[in-house]
Amino acid sequence: MREIFAGMPWWVKWVAVPIVALVVFGGLIASVIGFVFTLLFKALLFVALVGGLIYIVRKFISRSPSSRGSSHADW
Template identity: 45%
Template sequence: MDNLLKSLPWWVKWIGIPVIALVVFGGLVASLISIVVGLLFKVIVFVVLVGALVFVVKRVTSGGSGGNRRDW
């Protein structure tokens, strides 16, 4: 295999083979990227919602502004 690659021109090794790999595995790479981005988005939404819930609970249990619980 090593002799085969050594006998090829540089543009085949550095341009041709990566382009063929992208064409063959491009759909797989795109789906993996979309899964990772979707998971990251869901994690960010989860963190924001948990933070908002903690903020609301702390505000309600501490009495909010002026310590008056009747505002809620």
């Protein structure tokens, strides 16, 4: 690989080749980045919803008068 770029000017290696790679693989790169961000967003949303559900259930159980004499092992 070094032999190929040995006689080329610096701008070919550091400007032209990355631009050509972005043009050729730009759609693929964008879709992969979009997929990763979507997956991260959905994972964070899932964690937030489960945490909120656990918080609401614990608050509801602690206010329920029938739960004061029972244990959580009854579930």
